Amino acid sequence: MASSSTIISFFLFIFFFGSVDSFFTPAASSWGRLQSTSLAVSPQDDWNAKNVMFRREMMQKSLTFGALLTASPAYARSAKSRTTGYDVQHTEAEWAQMLSPQQSFILRQGGTESPYSSILEGEDRAGLFVCAGCGTPLFNSKEKFHSGTGWPSYAAPTMSKSNPDVSNVEMEDVSTFQYQLAGAEVRCRTCGGHLGDVFADGFLFPGTPAFATGKRYCIDGGALIFVPNNQSADGELEFVRGDLPPAKSARPVFQG
Ligand SMILES: [Zn+2]
Secondary structure, three states: OOOHHHHHHHHHHHHHHOOHHHHHOHHHHHHHHHHHOOOOOOHHHHHHHHHHHHHHHHHHHHHHHHHHHHOOOOOOOOOOOOOOOOOOOOOHHHHHHHOOHHHHHHHOOOOOOOOOOOHHHHOOOOEEEEEOOOOOEEEEHHHEEOOOOOOOEEOOOOEOOOOOOOEOEEEOOOOHHHHHHHOEEEEEOOOOOEEEEEEOOHHHOOOOHHHHHOOEEEEOHHHEEEEEOOOOOOOOOOOEEOOOOOOOOOOOOOOO
């Protein structure tokens, strides 16, 4: 699991190029020759140039595809207690009473939901996404973006009101290398509930807030509750439970 996205990208790379060498050697040198003798482009050079461009494009696609395919909120890997050291604590029996089976599976057992199974993936209104376990604000809608993975995705977590240097989302303590390669688990800092994972591939999402932070928080919608900013005046709080399915299928339909 630790490097599954990298491994898949590597195999896709091999699939497209036959071998690592074939990408860098003959076609790459032809590219250099073509640039330096652009006045006399032979059909062979032209073919080589197109071939290199095609290979580069496919390499980029395979790397992106590999990242998206496997960089999902994984089943939590960390063995660290979800209770000890957290401000909000309950016994497992109490949690089971308070949470739905889906919320409990994600928050307390470190499970993950299926892509496009949460209503919050498509939630685009302004508001706050709070922890379904303890109500702590975890993500602002300003940081939400559509990653195409099927999980609600955010560029940054909400910061603590008491300490603006600390976010309300705790990141698993892993090496920089592991984080860059396979991401890290993220939890609610208040109750220790599992939320999903954070990945260092924000750069793959230009035009979204993730491109600026370089991070993609890939979150199980079932761990969250959405509270819209615009509340009706009747005093009743409107909120959306993330363990609900979408009203209709949010899965994109590809047409050939
Ligand atoms: Zn919480």
